[in-house]
Amino acid sequence: MTPEPGSRRGRRNDPDRRDRIIDACLDVIAESGVAGASHRRIAEAAGVPLGSMTYHFAGIDEVLREAFTRFGTEISERFETRMAAASDLESAREAVVAIILSDVYGDPRELVLSHELYTLAARDPAYRELTSAWMRRSRDALEKWFDPETAHMVDAIITGVSIHRALDVTDRDPAEVALAVARITA
Amino acid sequence: MTPEPGSRRGRRNDPDRRDRIIDACLDVIAESGVAGASHRRIAEAAGVPLGSMTYHFAGIDEVLREAFTRFGTEISERFETRMAAASDLESAREAVVAIILSDVYGDPRELVLSHELYTLAARDPAYRELTSAWMRRSRDALEKWFDPETAHMVDAIITGVSIHRALDVTDRDPAEVALAVARITA
Amino acid sequence: MTPEPGSRRGRRNDPDRRDRIIDACLDVIAESGVAGASHRRIAEAAGVPLGSMTYHFAGIDEVLREAFTRFGTEISERFETRMAAASDLESAREAVVAIILSDVYGDPRELVLSHELYTLAARDPAYRELTSAWMRRSRDALEKWFDPETAHMVDAIITGVSIHRALDVTDRDPAEVALAVARITA
Amino acid sequence: MTPEPGSRRGRRNDPDRRDRIIDACLDVIAESGVAGASHRRIAEAAGVPLGSMTYHFAGIDEVLREAFTRFGTEISERFETRMAAASDLESAREAVVAIILSDVYGDPRELVLSHELYTLAARDPAYRELTSAWMRRSRDALEKWFDPETAHMVDAIITGVSIHRALDVTDRDPAEVALAVARITA
């Protein structure tokens, strides 16, 4: 049923708009960085009028915060799916390797967005809540297969190896990743 | 008679000015991020007039690039000093732990600057040259004590553990760091 | 109640603002040249805030282009009016003389603006479109009284004589203009 | 003889420098317009240090004035050469046609520089001295073959036809030029 115009429910005529703005914000950040994520650019990417931005969000900070919240959630969900699909300790180790080689390293968008978030978190405690929650979910997923202490370390090695593979122009042997995971989970 | 620095007459010859601007740039980035590192703010932090910025540097990008080049060099030197001071395998492991606990984690400035650089490198190949060189020097220093493959992994665990300790609000047991280093170098 | 123009409340709706900026731009060019036609100066001449300039126009080039488009149109219209008012060949010749003596030569603003446009057109094909259209309209108006080849020549003599009278400090006999027109239309 | 260093004549160690700056200035204007003719750009084009500019010239205006003085002289000399080479009335007419078709129309550099000068002259009486002198010399050269009044008109038709050919994208029949010259000298 189409809500009658003028009724209280009439406001819902574009319920996805807020969502689209958040997605567009992530696209813009992936493309041009947090520094390039302006109202104008996000509005254009989302296909909404400029005035929509400050109507739906209190300010640019709110848009950013929600965008990174969504990003963290998406990453965590994929992480959990991968770990949940493991059937034994060995396949859990392989899942970890796959996360490093396929997810972070394989996807420039995720690489860039992760680092933009890390940078915000390094300065701003509010964003540290986001990274903390993200890490918490990763560890929980890992603890299905590893003891808590090891889960911590596995999560750290995922981050460290991913960054080194991404930000070092030297070619690295993929087999090394498996070895690192084997050692840290020994 | 040497004119007092800062006096009107002293202004004309200031051979360290370029250096001071680069240092000031790092201070501003540490304080306000790359996004906040404007000509105006850097000039003010360095105590030089705005026009000096574009006299000494072709553009803001050149300032940033030189600042991060200096930052990478400084970090690498401290890293090398720490590793060179080790006397045997065990003290080398302890040096690695100290790097994680004292250097990156212990110094908010370094934490923030590292992430700002990572973020630039994630997007821009030119900055990847910097991170590559930085990683190359770290590995070289580690290879005095560890085989090349292990050196790679140690470098990765340094990065990963540092980030996790910095960006996770949950308290972590410092002993865990030593354990992670022990495992990865087993 | 209509808010008084210029009042704080009146500012919000000012549908003529774009037009006023274009007119102000022509004034500034006439006064200070294309080189002096800056956002600041045009904004001040139009009585609008600086930020208005880039809100209404994509850049200073767009302001210039629209200003000269308007100028060309205005000149052409006056030209056409003069030629349309002629009643026979002789009065057409007199109209041409009047254009030279009264319009271009008689009006410093038009003289300056014409040359600024010529200079842009000499370098930039986009502005050549403007001068071409302007010449096309002049020729069309002349062809009501002269054959096409002669119309071409009349238009050229208008330009040439006007420039010579304007840029030569030597006094010239106005009768010479009539003679030149007579010869070229012989 | 090499002047002794320190002697009054020692200043002459680069006597062409001033000349080279003036030539470079014309090159820069031809390339980027009067608006683009800055100290820096001219110095670079001339291969002299920036400080040379204000050492040899009181200011940018002096550079411009001297550059256009030289330009006017060069153009006049070529004009005079062409007219002096004519042997009778008919070949004088042909020389005029050649000036239009080959010199102004055929050389984008001259076209651009002429218009830059006209534009300055339209606004500034000081530059009108230059254009006046230029026109005086042209007329003098023409008066070898034409009566003073006709010389005036010929000079005007040269200017007018040249501009129309240069600033109109429509193709024009070269024969028209000869016809215009024939009529105006009838």
Add this chain to the structure above:
DNA sequence: AATGAATGAGACTTCATTCAT
């Protein structure tokens, strides 16, 4: 409810000129 017009702040950069050397 929703939006586009509007604006002041501030971004990077170029410039002519001054001045100590």
Add this chain to the structure above:
DNA sequence: AATGAATGAAGTCTCATTCAT
């Protein structure tokens, strides 16, 4: 005599946000 370091003014443009409609 000659020059490169230096600077304040001003250039174009982008931005987050406000507000009348």
